[in-house]
Amino acid sequence: MSRVAVGLTGLGRMGRLHAGNLAARCAAARLACVHDADPAVAAAVAAELDVPWTESFDELLGACEAVAVATPTASHAELSVRAAAAGRHVFCEKPVSLDRATTCAVIEAVDRAGVVFQVGFHRRFDPDWAAVAARVHAGELGEVTLFRTSLRDMTPPDPAFLATSGGFFADVTVHDLDIARWLVVPGAGEVVEVTAHGSAADPAFVAAGEIETCVVVLRFANGALGVIDNSRSARYGYECSTEVMGTLATARVEAPHGHEWRTSGQAAYPLPRDFADRFPHAYAAELDAFARCVRSGATPLVTGRDALAASDLAAACDESWRTGSTVTIKENR
Numbered sequence: 001m002s003r004v005a006v007g008l009t010g011l012g013r014m015g016r017l018h019a020g021n022l023a024a025r026c027a028a029a030r031l032a033c034v035h036d037a038d039p040a041v042a043a044a045v046a047a048e049l050d051v052p053w054t055e056s057f058d059e060l061l062g063a064c065e066a067v068a069v070a071t072p073t074a075s076h077a078e079l080s081v082r083a084a085a086a087g088r089h090v091f092c093e094k095p096v097s098l099d100r101a102t103t104c105a106v107i108e109a110v111d112r113a114g115v116v117f118q119v120g121f122h123r124r125f126d127p128d129w130a131a132v133a134a135r136v137h138a139g140e141l142g143e144v145t146l147f148r149t150s151l152r153d154m155t156p157p158d159p160a161f162l163a164t165s166g167g168f169f170a171d172v173t174v175h176d177l178d179i180a181r182w183l184v185v186p187g188a189g190e191v192v193e194v195t196a197h198g199s200a201a202d203p204a205f206v207a208a209g210e211i212e213t214c215v216v217v218l219r220f221a222n223g224a225l226g227v228i229d230n231s232r233s234a235r236y237g238y239e240c241s242t243e244v245m246g247t248l249a250t251a252r253v254e255a256p257h258g259h260e261w262r263t264s265g266q267a268a269y270p271l272p273r274d275f276a277d278r279f280p281h282a283y284a285a286e287l288d289a290f291a292r293c294v295r296s297g298a299t300p301l302v303t304g305r306d307a308l309a310a311s312d313l314a315a316a317c318d319e320s321w322r323t324g325s326t327v328t329i330k331e332n333r
């Protein structure tokens with residue numbers, strides 16, 4: 001199988017991670033060309049990885065079979081639609097858009113173009129989560145009764161980022177909502193209810209009307225319950241864990257633990273500092289999986305509709321937090 005030639009646009013924090021993976025760690029894909037709104041950034045990454053670069057997105061399309069979009073969220077929809085219209089397969093960072101109608105329009109456009117479209121929910125490709133998912137989906141847990149998941153960033157983002165993030169639930173919690181849908185929904189049915197609470201201690205978050213900590217309670221169609229806790233500023237390290245409890249077994253993905261006291265940059269055992277540190281395999285594997293779908297025509301593990309469903313739940317969490325009430329999920333909100 002020849003490797004899929006991927007053109008990458010957006011070479012910031014996330015784009016550089018994808019660039020490194022496409023250049024060196026993907027068996028099914030290769031980095032064909034890079035592009036960024038800032039030509040100096042594109043030139044620097046191209047020199048570092050010994051690949052061509054371009055100042056024009058149209059030229060990028062001409063140099064590849066598939067595009068990876070890692071630009072800021074506001075441009076994902078336009079770039080994905082342009083790439084699909086040119087017949088290019090698209091890997092798009094999450095979220096597709098902060099606007100539901102725009103996300104739906106992107107899904108329609110990629111469907112119409114008949115291209116593979118995958119969204120960047122990388123955790124589905126982490127070996128630990130994938131191993132648990134295989135056994136949960138095979139029914140080895142019995143009926144799922146409780147889902148618990150946690151995502152905590154070590155350090156908060158620049159306050160300037162908050163204005164464009166789409167809010168805490170759309171930016172952070174959406175990863176856990178996707179994991180809930182992926183792991184639990186096949187057995188327990190869709191999420192039918194969310195109740196979200198949020199708080200902020202950091203004055204920059206308070207001033208921006210944003211939260212930095214949340215707890216979300218989910219109820220699934222079969223009556224199973226879920227709990228999500230998220231923090232933007234755990235300080236001691238980056239930590240991500242998931243637990244699924246069933247009538248026959250309980251599955252956990254988390255670091256080993258015991259009694260401990262955690263302080264800034266310090267835990268009893270080494271913890272990653274951020275998502276790139278924690279998920280090196282997942283970020284490479286999601287691009288490899290995307291490339292294999294491009295070659296085989298198979299449906300990606302994360303589709304545009306998956307991204308839409310997770311965004312809908314994030315919007316429901318936001319509504320719950322703002323109104324202080326439980327939100328019932330309507331089908332096709």
Ligand SMILES: NC(=O)c1ccc[n+]([C@@H]2O[C@H](COP(=O)([O-])OP(=O)(O)OC[C@H]3O[C@@H](n4cnc5c(N)ncnc54)[C@H](O)[C@@H]3O)[C@@H](O)[C@H]2O)c1
Binds near residue numbers: 036071120
């Ligand atoms: N899946 C994950 O775990 C994860 C983690 C972090 C960020 N993200 C997502 O990745 C995306 C990028 O985030 P980031 O933190 O890397 O941003 P960033 O600000 O670090 O980098 C963005 C880059 O895109 C370039 N750019 C801006 N507009 C452009 C355009 N129209 N065309 C081409 N290049 C353009 C900028 O010059 C910059 O180099 C966001 O949508 C974010 O939600 C996903």
